[in-house]
Amino acid sequence: MKKQVPIVRHISEVTPVPCPCGESRRIITRADAAALGLHVTDLGGARKHYHRVTTEVYHILEGKGQIELDGTVYEVRPGTTIYIPAGVKHRAIGSLKAVIATVPPFDATDEYVCDEKP
Numbered sequence: 001m002k003k004q005v006p007i008v009r010h011i012s013e014v015t016p017v018p019c020p021c022g023e024s025r026r027i028i029t030r031a032d033a034a035a036l037g038l039h040v041t042d043l044g045g046a047r048k049h050y051h052r053v054t055t056e057v058y059h060i061l062e063g064k065g066q067i068e069l070d071g072t073v074y075e076v077r078p079g080t081t082i083y084i085p086a087g088v089k090h091r092a093i094g095s096l097k098a099v100i101a102t103v104p105p106f107d108a109t110d111e112y113v114c115d116e117k118p
């Protein structure tokens with residue numbers, strides 16, 4: 001395994017990429033050989049999905065909305081932290097900006113989009 005090294009990185013150094021949740025700046029990724037991934041994501045129009053392996057922690061920075069976790073909807077606002085174990089179906093509702101930590105680092109092959117109801 002690659003040796004872990006300290007990382008100091010500004011968000012402006014990271015190009016945003018589209019994701020099922022909106023648009024994400026993936027600040028710490030698998031490429032860093034880090035123990036976790038860290039993204040800052042503008043959540044909007046998120047599609048319900050789950051991960052088989054990855055645990056996610058969202059911390060809401062901006063906006064107003066809800067988080068749906070296995071069918072239960074929770075009100076969230078700046079300062080709310082949401083712990084999402086692997087296997088829990090989730091999506092953000094509304095327009096939110098969040099820091100998202102992922103353990104292990106984010107892997108697109110561990111993202112399973114659920115069938116949407118009309």
Ligand SMILES: [Zn+2]
Nearest residue numbers: 049050051056
């Ligand atoms: Zn997710």
